[in-house]
Amino acid sequence: MSLSMHAVLVQPLLTEKITGLREKTNTVGFIVHPEANRVQIKQAVEALLKVKVEKVNVLNVRGKVKRLGRFSGKRSDWKKAFVTLKEGEKLEMYESA
Template sequence: MKLDMHAVLVQPLLTEKLTSIRETTNTVGFIVHPDANRVQIKQAVETLLKVKVARVNVMNVLGKVKRLGRFSGKRSDWKKAFVTLQKGEKLEMYESA
């Protein structure tokens, strides 16, 4: 499926765990489009953020089942990507956060 590069990256993922991973292994996290693959994610990060990517790991996260009284619902599933940058590369948007 052909996706627009701006549609591939939904938003950056900022958690305490990813902050420690970013500082030690130069890896950043993104919430990505559910239909995006590794190649599309790599191309989107390299062109939009102007950094060199060493590797991309992708994980599908299943939504939790939640209840409110007798009613049951499910949060939506989503996909996250861990992007490892090459040596010497860093993203400026994470430096100020």
């Protein structure tokens, strides 16, 4: 399936775990389109954010089953990508957060 570069990256992930990874190993996190693969994610990050990518790790996150009284529902499944940047590369959007 052909996705546009803007459709591949849904939003950046800003959590304590990813902040620690960014400081130690120069890794940033993104919520990505569920059908995007590693190659598409790498191309989108390099083209849109103008940085060099060393590697991409991807994992699928299952939605939790939640209840409200007797009613039960399920949160959506989503895909998360950890993108390791090459040595010396930085993303400015993470520096201000």
